[in-house]
Amino acid sequence: MTAVERMIEALLFAAAGPLSAAELAERLPAGSDVAAGLAALKARYAGRGVELACVADRWRLQTAEDLAYLMTVERQEPRRLTRAAKETLAIVAYHQPVTRAEIDLVRGVQANRGTLDTLLEMGLVRMRGRRRSPGRPVTFAVTDAFLELYGLASMTDLPGLAEMKAAGLLGLDIGAEFSFDLPGGAEAAEDPLEECETVEFNVDFLAEPVTA
Amino acid sequence: MTAVERMIEALLFAAAGPLSAAELAERLPAGSDVAAGLAALKARYAGRGVELACVADRWRLQTAEDLAYLMTVERQEPRRLTRAAKETLAIVAYHQPVTRAEIDLVRGVQANRGTLDTLLEMGLVRMRGRRRSPGRPVTFAVTDAFLELYGLASMTDLPGLAEMKAAGLLGLDIGAEFSFDLPGGAEAAEDPLEECETVEFNVDFLAEPVTA
Amino acid sequence: MSLAFQTPLDLQSRRSLDDDEALIVDLDGYEGPLDVLLVLARAQKVDLLKISVARLAEQYLDFLRQARRRRIVVAADYLVMAAWLVFLKSRLLLPAPSKVSDATATPEDAARALAFRLARLEAMRQAAEALEAGSVLHRDVFTRGDPTAIRITPSGRLEESLFDLMAAYVDQRRRQSERCYAPPAAVAYRLDEARARVRALLPALGRWSALSRIAPPGADGGPDRASCLASTLAASLELVREGQLEARQLTDFAEIYLRGRAAKHGRQAA
Numbered sequence: 095m096t097a098v099e100r101m102i103e104a105l106l107f108a109a110a111g112p113l114s115a116a117e118l119a120e121r122l123p124a125g126s127d128v129a130a131g132l133a134a135l136k137a138r139y140a141g142r143g144v145e146l147a148c149v150a151d152r153w154r155l156q157t158a159e160d161l162a163y164l165m166t167v168e169r170q171e172p173r174r175l176t177r178a179a180k181e182t183l184a185i186v187a188y189h190q191p192v193t194r195a196e197i198d199l200v201r202g203v204q205a206n207r208g209t210l211d212t213l214l215e216m217g218l219v220r221m222r223g224r225r226r227s228p229g230r231p232v233t234f235a236v237t238d239a240f241l242e243l244y245g246l247a248s249m250t251d252l253p254g255l256a257e258m259k260a261a262g263l264l265g266l267d268i269g270a271e272f273s274f275d276l277p278g279g280a281e282a283a284e285d286p287l288e289e290c291e292t293v294e295f296n297v298d299f300l301a302e303p304v305t306a
Numbered sequence: 307m308t309a310v311e312r313m314i315e316a317l318l319f320a321a322a323g324p325l326s327a328a329e330l331a332e333r334l335p336a337g338s339d340v341a342a343g344l345a346a347l348k349a350r351y352a353g354r355g356v357e358l359a360c361v362a363d364r365w366r367l368q369t370a371e372d373l374a375y376l377m378t379v380e381r382q383e384p385r386r387l388t389r390a391a392k393e394t395l396a397i398v399a400y401h402q403p404v405t406r407a408e409i410d411l412v413r414g415v416q417a418n419r420g421t422l423d424t425l426l427e428m429g430l431v432r433m434r435g436r437r438r439s440p441g442r443p444v445t446f447a448v449t450d451a452f453l454e455l456y457g458l459a460s461m462t463d464l465p466g467l468a469e470m471k472a473a474g475l476l477g478l479d480i481g482a483e484f485s486f487d488l489p490g491g492a493e494a495a496e497d498p499l500e501e502c503e504t505v506e507f508n509v510d511f512l513a514e515p516v517t518a
Numbered sequence: 519m520s521l522a523f524q525t526p527l528d529l530q531s532r533r534s535l536d537d538d539e540a541l542i543v544d545l546d547g548y549e550g551p552l553d554v555l556l557v558l559a560r561a562q563k564v565d566l567l568k569i570s571v572a573r574l575a576e577q578y579l580d581f582l583r584q585a586r587r588r589r590i591v592v593a594a595d596y597l598v599m600a601a602w603l604v605f606l607k608s609r610l611l612l613p614a615p616s617k618v619s620d621a622t623a624t625p626e627d628a629a630r631a632l633a634f635r636l637a638r639l640e641a642m643r644q645a646a647e648a649l650e651a652g653s654v655l656h657r658d659v660f661t662r663g664d665p666t667a668i669r670i671t672p673s674g675r676l677e678e679s680l681f682d683l684m685a686a687y688v689d690q691r692r693r694q695s696e697r698c699y700a701p702p703a704a705v706a707y708r709l710d711e712a713r714a715r716v717r718a719l720l721p722a723l724g725r726w727s728a729l730s731r732i733a734p735p736g737a738d739g740g741p742d743r744a745s746c747l748a749s750t751l752a753a754s755l756e757l758v759r760e761g762q763l764e765a766r767q768l769t770d771f772a773e774i775y776l777r778g779r780a781a782k783h784g785r786q787a788a
Contacts, residue, residue: 095354101376103355104369108380108660121376142307143315154664157316164313164333165320175678177686184687200690244680251436253684257444260406261423261681263688319662359659368659380660389646390549396646412638414552426681433680457653465648466641473567475634475641 095138098122098131112152182209183218187240187252191222191233191284210234218243223284233284310334310343324364324454362453363460390421395430399452399464400476403434403445408478422446430455551599552639554581559636566637571629572610575603707734707741712753720762723778729754732776
């Protein structure tokens with residue numbers, strides 16, 4: 095492989111779009127034989143998973159057409175939690191066991207009902223029990239999958255107030271009155287869920303009016 | 307070139323980031339020998355303008371390092387890290403999991419809070435857990451993004467790691483007591499996280515009246 | 519350790535320090551005493567683990583002396599280090615105590631610990647440089663450049679960071695605290711002020727006067743009119759009870775009139 099061929103290969107690979115022979119020549123050392131390099135490169139890539147194509151007088155590397163099925167099928171968006179989901183998850187983590195009404199209290203908005211359900215479906219949050227308070231609302235807690243996602247050994251490893259301060263997330267404006275209960279710490283009295291309840295978790299909306 | 311090699315080549319070429327062998331296997335026909343395909347591909351690309359590299363245990367195609375001078379258009383100066391940030395990053399990488407206090411101990415200064423936070427924000431460092439020691443300080447470790455940025459296949463590929471280990475330089479326990487006999491000490495080896503956490507954590511803000 | 523030779527060595531080091539003054543003038547360039555020590559230790563050009571701490575101490579004190587001569591304000595931690603080094607050096611120069619108590623660290627241990635810390639910091643600095651010297655993404659090596667090409671994202675697994683989670687939590691709590699309605703507490707016209715004011719006005723209250731004219735008008739930032747009226751009325755009623763004032767109201771909701779009772783007022787003034 096000639097030096098020019100290598101350079102053309104690297105340039106085409108890293109370029110944001112197809113490059114013409116003239117554009118390549120500009121970026122290569124003076125006197126480089128671009129045409130010969132392109133021809134050699136085209137021959138080298140023939141029949142490979144990636145090919146050198148010339149479109150409208152511009153050159154680009156592209157995946158072989160017959161392998162397109164590999165690409166289209168596997169195209170996937172990166173999965174990130176939505177902001178709402180992340181916020182709800184954070185509240186559950188820092189205040190568990192927590193009821194829907196309490197989540198709404200912190201989030202301020204009538205939390206999108208779907209958000210908590212999404213987290214339940216994703217297995218990051220689970221129903222934990224029923225608070226021994228009027229309406230016996232269902233309480234929620236995070237799951238082992240949550241711990242895994244964030245690389246935590248246990249809930250006591252969740253970064254706390256001091257770490258938030260250290261990370262500069264808490265300024266002086268939120269000072270003395272900012273605090274939260276330690277996850278797994280002070281537990282409000284609650285009963286375990288009955289078996290049948292775990293299946294149909296949508297039932298708990300019946301409890302809402304009382305706590306709201 | 308085998309069919310598997312072609313497919314791996316096409317997949318890596320089209321991927322937005324490095325792919326692990328397992329991720330490749332998922333997308334290839336059942337029974338494909340991914341390891342052999344990768345090895346063959348790596349040999350094929352050796353010395354070319356584009357090379358196959360292993361970073362953070364995953365594979366990616368990248369331009370040859372010696373051709374960096376050609377990439378004037380593509381070069382985006384990575385966000386400049388300050389000297390303190392680079393040093394902190396190195397300390398986290400070579401000592402992980404490591405606490406803030408330990409980073410300060412190695413550097414010999416009360417770190418500017420912002421340094422570690424910048425690294426956290428950039429995704430080069432993450433919180434890992436809590437040290438099982440008094441105060442349960444949060445520990446930090448580097449991320450895969452760190453390995454990808456510096457082109458390291460794994461944590462064992464850190465430059466000079468073996469030599470430092472052999473020289474016993476990676477211990478965190480030594481040096482903490484170097485304030486022997488000196489009142490006040492030159493170094494506070496104590497962890498500052500402890501106090502405020504235990505004091506402020508047990509307040510349950512949810513117990514406050516709902517509507518103020 | 520051949521301590522006898524330390525003094526001449528120190529003189530040499532002082533001379534060499536003077537030669538490259540530029541190196542040590544700027545205290546701002548250093549990140550704390552350990553950083554200074556490391557720079558000085560490098561000048562000894564030996565394995566940091568085998569450095570002469572006694573000599574290093576002398577160099578360090580020299581450095582501080584120069585900084586002071588240039589009237590650079592030396593931070594406390596530099597001075598603490600200086601004190602510690604002087605102490606350590608004196609301990610190193612003393613003959614070893616005959617009975618070695620294994621509980622306390624020996625000066626040699628302390629010197630070794632310092633040397634270790636210097637070596638470790640140096641190792642980390644070199645590591646940082648080595649990392650930077652490697653093939654850094656988007657500086658030395660480049661991945662596929664075309665953003666419009668068909669792309670495959672590496673995995674479908676969730677990628678979240680604890681930092682984001684914490685930030686999400688704190689954001690909400692901040693918003694929540696901003697949402698809390700906290701009306702400014704009304705400023706009340708204090709009763710004792712009202713009392714003092716009415717008392718002071720007593721001599722002028724020879725005739726029936728309307729409460730609304732006696733009460734202060736209220737002001738921006740101070741107590742409002744309603745509070746002024748209420749407090750003045752309450753204070754007046756106290757004075758009525760004490761017999762210093764008379765009050766009357768012709769009908770419900772009508773204006774209240776006040777009048778001083780001259781006799782008692784006279785006695786009060788006396």
